[in-house]
Amino acid sequence: MPTRNMIEAINDAHKVVMAADPDVVVFGEDVGYFGGVFRATAGLQAEFGKQRCFDAPISEGGIVGAAVGMAAYGLKPLIEIQFADYIYPGYDQIVSEVARMRYRTAGEWTMPMVIRSPYGGGIFGGQTHSQSPEALFTHVAGLKVVIPSTPYDAKGLLIAAVEDPDPVVFFEPKRIYNGPFDGHHDRPVKPWSKHPDSEVPDGHYTVPLGKARIVREGQDLTVLAYGTMVHVALAAVEENGIDAEVIDLRTLLPLDMATIEESVKKTGRCLVVQEATKTSGFAAELATLVQERCFYHLEAPVGRVAGWDTPYPHAYEWIYFPGPIRMKQALEKVMAD
Amino acid sequence: MSEAPPTDRRNAPALSLHVPEPDYRPGDTPDFSKVVVPAAGAAPRPDTGAPARETFPLTDTLVRVLDDQGRPVGPWDPRLDPDTLRKMLKDMVTVRVFDDRMYRAQRQGKTSFYMKCTGEEAIAVAAAAALASDDMCFPTYRQQGLLVARGYPLTDMMCQIYSNAGDKLHGRQLPIMYSDKPHGFFSISGNLGTQYPQAVGWAMASAIKGDSRIAMGWIGDGATAEGDFHSALTFAAVYTAPVILAVVNNQWAISSFSGIAGAEKATFANRAVGYGIAGLRVDGNDALAVYAATRWAAERARANHGPTLIEYFTYRAEGHSTSDDPTGYRPAGEAQQWPLGDPIERLKAHLIGAGEWDEERHADLVKTADAEVRAAQKQAEAQGILPDQGFDRIGSMFEDVYADTPWHLAEQRDAALGEARIYLGRDAS
Numbered sequence: 001m002p003t004r005n006m007i008e009a010i011n012d013a014h015k016v017v018m019a020a021d022p023d024v025v026v027f028g029e030d031v032g033y034f035g036g037v038f039r040a041t042a043g044l045q046a047e048f049g050k051q052r053c054f055d056a057p058i059s060e061g062g063i064v065g066a067a068v069g070m071a072a073y074g075l076k077p078l079i080e081i082q083f084a085d086y087i088y089p090g091y092d093q094i095v096s097e098v099a100r101m102r103y104r105t106a107g108e109w110t111m112p113m114v115i116r117s118p119y120g121g122g123i124f125g126g127q128t129h130s131q132s133p134e135a136l137f138t139h140v141a142g143l144k145v146v147i148p149s150t151p152y153d154a155k156g157l158l159i160a161a162v163e164d165p166d167p168v169v170f171f172e173p174k175r176i177y178n179g180p181f182d183g184h185h186d187r188p189v190k191p192w193s194k195h196p197d198s199e200v201p202d203g204h205y206t207v208p209l210g211k212a213r214i215v216r217e218g219q220d221l222t223v224l225a226y227g228t229m230v231h232v233a234l235a236a237v238e239e240n241g242i243d244a245e246v247i248d249l250r251t252l253l254p255l256d257m258a259t260i261e262e263s264v265k266k267t268g269r270c271l272v273v274q275e276a277t278k279t280s281g282f283a284a285e286l287a288t289l290v291q292e293r294c295f296y297h298l299e300a301p302v303g304r305v306a307g308w309d310t311p312y313p314h315a316y317e318w319i320y321f322p323g324p325i326r327m328k329q330a331l332e333k334v335m336a337d
Numbered sequence: 338m339s340e341a342p343p344t345d346r347r348n349a350p351a352l353s354l355h356v357p358e359p360d361y362r363p364g365d366t367p368d369f370s371k372v373v374v375p376a377a378g379a380a381p382r383p384d385t386g387a388p389a390r391e392t393f394p395l396t397d398t399l400v401r402v403l404d405d406q407g408r409p410v411g412p413w414d415p416r417l418d419p420d421t422l423r424k425m426l427k428d429m430v431t432v433r434v435f436d437d438r439m440y441r442a443q444r445q446g447k448t449s450f451y452m453k454c455t456g457e458e459a460i461a462v463a464a465a466a467a468l469a470s471d472d473m474c475f476p477t478y479r480q481q482g483l484l485v486a487r488g489y490p491l492t493d494m495m496c497q498i499y500s501n502a503g504d505k506l507h508g509r510q511l512p513i514m515y516s517d518k519p520h521g522f523f524s525i526s527g528n529l530g531t532q533y534p535q536a537v538g539w540a541m542a543s544a545i546k547g548d549s550r551i552a553m554g555w556i557g558d559g560a561t562a563e564g565d566f567h568s569a570l571t572f573a574a575v576y577t578a579p580v581i582l583a584v585v586n587n588q589w590a591i592s593s594f595s596g597i598a599g600a601e602k603a604t605f606a607n608r609a610v611g612y613g614i615a616g617l618r619v620d621g622n623d624a625l626a627v628y629a630a631t632r633w634a635a636e637r638a639r640a641n642h643g644p645t646l647i648e649y650f651t652y653r654a655e656g657h658s659t660s661d662d663p664t665g666y667r668p669a670g671e672a673q674q675w676p677l678g679d680p681i682e683r684l685k686a687h688l689i690g691a692g693e694w695d696e697e698r699h700a701d702l703v704k705t706a707d708a709e710v711r712a713a714q715k716q717a718e719a720q721g722i723l724p725d726q727g728f729d730r731i732g733s734m735f736e737d738v739y740a741d742t743p744w745h746l747a748e749q750r751d752a753a754l755g756e757a758r759i760y761l762g763r764d765a766s
């Protein structure tokens with residue numbers, strides 16, 4: 001089976017959906033001729049023509065707003081926001097328009113579209129190329145929020161997102177575009193080709209939205225993670241010799257609560273992990289849900305690992321990023337309590 | 338699926354989407370003969386108090402001063418004294434040498450990122466000469482020339498680039514995202530376009546307080562598509578704000594040519610017309626024209642005649658940044674074909690023609706600038722390069738989030754210092 005890194009898998013997903021559905025149109029800054037600054041849309045314009053894949057003006061509000069109009073016509077926009085840090089000029093259109101259109105029109109207008117954007121840190125991007133804004137979107141009724149952590153999932157989830165009748169915000173952990181980063185800044189990242197999840201089949205397949213993946217089975221602890229942090233969590237669990245069940249959420253909204261509940265009821269302990277700043281992050285929501293639904297099964301308070309509550313610094317990212325030390329401390333705490 | 342057109346319209350012509358394309362792509366031979374370059378000196382110069390309408394024809398041409406021989410011609414000749422011209426030349430040369438050294442430093446792994454302004458040096462340097470030293474600038478990442486021209490120490494710029502112990506921004510910002518209040522240089526944002534309405538707001542504040550200082554903001558051709566560009570023009574027009582709004586049209590926004598920002602349909606200077614503010618379109622590689630236009634707009638603003646939108650027409654000779662390879666989307670060597678030439682060569686030719694400069698002095702200037710930049714680099718690197726950074730003053734990461742550090746940040750700072758102690762095997766500060 002062909003191996004693909006995450007960018008190649010995402011690129012392949014575009015080709016599959018564009019070939020299958022002539023209503024899928026792809027646009028965004030630099031996505032056309034050049035194929036995107038991360039090369040996620042490489043070759044699409046050559047293959048599908050300029051009417052289906054084109055460069056957009058640097059106007060995130062315009063990109064999302066135009067996607068609303070296209071969706072209203074009946075097309076399926078699959079748009080790229082170059083960095084998640086730049087989604088804010090399009091935020092009003094996403095929150096006030098895209099998310100609520102089905103509701104406010106009682107289903108007369110719907111907004112099937114996918115808004116893709118690379119997010120997260122660890123690439124020396126400073127405070128304007130490193131943010132993890134997923135909680136700003138999970139707080140919005142009407143959106144689905146998806147974050148893959150492997151090439152296989154990236155392709156299958158992206159195809160499912162395009163085929164979904166609702167708008168999907170699809171955040172791509174750019175730190176693991178090329179290989180699964182385990183949080184050790186001082187070690188080279190192994191390329192995806194050495195990882196089983198980089199076996200990405202050709203052609204159409206989907207990974208269903210709203211379904212989590214048990215990455216590693218375990219008895220003593222449930223770790224909930226998504227995106228880059230799945231790999232950081234996995235490495236930390238193994239380095240610390242803990243028999244933990246690691247769950248990759250894959251979809252934050254709607255969440256696969258059944259899988260989480262079943263696991264926590266089995267293990268009796270839970271650690272929630274996010275790369276984003278701590279306060280009011282998605283991990284807070286996870287911890288609350290677990291507490292609400294599994295309280296009598298818990299043997300310890302739900303633990304939380306997150307980025308610090310500062311903007312993302314340039315020179316200090318090694319210690320801003322929630323890496324192996326923070327993971328170890330949190331694992332020890334949740335296991336000891 | 339999209340709905341099929343109603344049957345009764347079957348004979349209506351099929352619509353088709355226009356997606357602009359540049360004339361040349363990799364492998365093509367660029368030929369800029371289609372670019373209209375009016376003769377130097379041909380554009381009229383309205384009075385600085387003229388109604389905005391009088392400038393509208395100037396949004397379709399190019400204000401040019403230096404002719405092909407480097408002679409200054411026409412009403413826009415600012416008649417600068419030779420010392421001012423030599424200072425501008427020196428600053429432009431310094432910026433270019435600085436850019437080359439820092440580009441190399443990035444390639445050597447001494448920092449993460451760099452952005453050059455090669456070919457655009459006149460735009461910041463000549464504007465700095467035309468403004469008062471205490472006018473406020475809201476630049477993009479390609480106006481490093483403002484800092485150089487205003488005498489900000491090169492070492493300090495480099496320390497920011499290396500995020501080192503001498504970095505006054507404490508390693509928080511990307512390299513090139515300078516900030517220096519004393520030199521009237523507003524903090525650079527990674528978020529395109531945000532500085533534009535901010536420049537207008539500063540100018541409005543200056544007017545509210547009866548001050549005499551004005552503001553100038555810069556934006557790239559690509560970023561004019563952001564909503565902030567249009568908000569800025571609206572506010573500037575409504576309040577007759579004493580502001581100069583510069584569009585640096587360097588033809589490319591990463592891989593997207595200026596047509597993707599609308600340049601096929603109207604010039605960027607034309608945007609002024611719809612807002613009823615003064616507009617000028619200027620040869621951005623002609624330091625004298627840049628100076629003259631900026632000076633005109635500054636006088637206009639200072640006399641309460643309001644804002645001016647200036648399009649500086651230029652070409653981004655190098656990659657967008659160290660992360661970009663322009664040969665992937667435009668012909669190699671396109672910059673050399675650019676009909677407006679090299680701003681440094683043109684100013685140099687002018688000074689030589691005026692008998693105020695010669696090849697020998699120029700070679701000396703380049704050598705001196707090179708030595709100055711190297712010396713600054715040595716001083717900066719003595720304070721560290723990026724790979725060594727982020728291991729000291731870890732606690733500083735938690736400062737300045739708020740004026741006072743709240744409890745949760747104090748807790749997180751202590752936790753971070755604890756992590757650092759484990760990782761470094763020593764106490765961290």
Ligand SMILES: Cc1ncc(C[n+]2csc(CCOP(=O)(O)OP(=O)(O)O)c2C)c(N)n1
Nearest residue numbers: 029086527528529557558559560589590591
């Ligand atoms: C709001 C926002 N969207 C996208 C980006 C990514 N980006 C950085 S620079 C750039 C191109 C800017 O081109 P232009 O405005 O023409 O300026 P130039 O770089 O050519 O000087 C883009 C798209 C960004 N920084 N901010």
